[in-house]
Amino acid sequence: xxxxxxxxxxxxxxxxxxxxxxxxxxxxxxxxxxxxxxxxxxxxxxxxxxxxxxxxxxxxxxxxxxxxxxxxxxxxxxxxxxxxxxxxxx
Ligand SMILES: [Ca+2]
Numbered sequence: 001x002x003x004x005x006x007x008x009x010x011x012x013x014x015x016x017x018x019x020x021x022x023x024x025x026x027x028x029x030x031x032x033x034x035x036x037x038x039x040x041x042x043x044x045x046x047x048x049x050x051x052x053x054x055x056x057x058x059x060x061x062x063x064x065x066x067x068x069x070x071x072x073x074x075x076x077x078x079x080x081x082x083x084x085x086x087x088x089x090x
């Protein structure tokens with residue numbers, strides 16, 4: 001799934017490290033944002049009949065000389081709080 005990092009002014013942040021986890025996988029996931037502030041989390045993970053849905057949670061965002069403010073998280077399509085989102089098989 002795509003995650004986007006914006007600074008306090010709403011400007012896309014390149015090179016931010018996003019750490020997160022999917023509830024159906026024990027290993028934490030990470031991605032680094034591109035110039036548009038977006039990166040793809042868990043690109044090589046898949047859901048299955050035995051795991052038809054999963055909950056993705058952002059655990060941290062790391063950027064030099066910046067502070068991650070979880071309370072500022074949001075979701076452009078409005079179906080989550082921007083910190084934890086349920087992902088289901090299509
Ligand atoms: Ca969403």
